[in-house]
Amino acid sequence: MKDWKVLLVDDEKEFVMTLAERLGMRGIKVTTAFSGEEALGTMETYKPDVMILDLMMPGMSGLVVLGRVKRLYPEVEVILLTGTGSASEGVTGMDQGAFDYLTKPLQIDELINKIGMAVKKASSAD
Amino acid sequence: MxxxxxxxxxxxxxxxxxxxxxxxxxxxxxxxxxxxxxxxxxxxxxxxxxxxxxxxxxxxxxxxxxxxxxxxxxxxxxDDEQRQENLDEVLNQTLFLSRKISRLNGVDLVTEQTDSPVILDYNPLKSRMLLYRMLEFLAPLVGKGSEIMLRAWRFHDGSAGVCFTVKASASSTFSLTEMLNGSSWGALETEFRTEKASIGPSGNNSLMLSF
The missing domain is CATH 1.10.287 (Helix Hairpins)
Known part of the structure; x- marks a missing residue:
């Protein structure tokens, strides 16, 4: 878990900062971004194993960010966060290359489990 | 719309x-x-x-x-004016949305799932509105401690409906038919007819809603 590098992307700053602290307490290296544009900028110099990406953000939407990430950095696995009860957005994202999706509010153990599986997939592709 | x-x-x-x-x-x-x-x-x-x-x-x-x-x-x-839906799912959602009716009247609202799905081809907003309306009417009528059970129904001609069965609380007995006589049932029947649906008694303590 200590070697896992995660980029957490969501425009809800309080959510991002709190979740980042919780993941950090579990030994995960977390970098944060508050928009799709900022996330793509970060990735020019920092390559995470896994990106946790909110789907509904102002400016560049999560699905657009997902498309760019999968084109430019196919080795990075993306876990999508959806705010609605419907699974359709998450499934659409998986069709476009996302590793998986989770619905907010999150269960931390479930998130860590998914990050672990995504890291495993990312490292087996190396 | x-x-x-x-x-x-x-x-x-x-x-x-x-x-x-x-x-x-x-x-x-x-x-x-x-x-x-x-x-x-x-x-x-x-x-x-x-x-x-x-x-x-x-x-x-x-x-x-x-x-x-x-x-x-x-x-x-x-979003859709007409849609095919599994009626069991419609009933489950409507009961979830009707929790306040249940709580305020002290009535248990339950569904009985069908063995095979009953498909309803209807306006999805209207179907929920009619179901909600029925519960709003029935819950205060049957009173505290009673149960209203909803079951999806398929008629011989293939059309769909919902059977509402009421059970009195352990300490009371009632006849739904008698209760309807002293209620605004007639107005409700008219209201449903304007939505191209019908309601009517179906046995002693049951009502049938046909879409």
């Missing part, structure tokens, strides 16, 4: 916002639990009380999230 679409659109956006609020509350409570976890009770004597409170917050976040999930689905119902 335009109005209900607008209402649905705004409600969907608001449920999304509320999910984000719950997510922040959930993470904040989780962080507090994480911070308290390793602490010793001799250092922080209220540790267990705080953990208990955080657990309550967690439970309410889950409850709120479930409600928002159904509300979000409901907000998209007006």
């Amino acid at each position: 335009k109005e209900s679409l607008f209402m649905g659109k705004v409600t969907a956006a608001m449920t999304h916002e509320m999910k984000n609020v719950l997510a922040i509350i959930s993470e904040a409570a989780g962080l507090a639990q994480d911070l308290l976890g390793p602490s010793d009770e001799s250092v922080f004597p209220l540790k267990n009380r705080f953990l208990n409170i955080m657990g309550k917050i967690d439970n309410q976040v889950t409850r709120g999230s479930d409600i928002l999930g159904v509300l979000n689905y409901f907000s998209h119902v007006p």
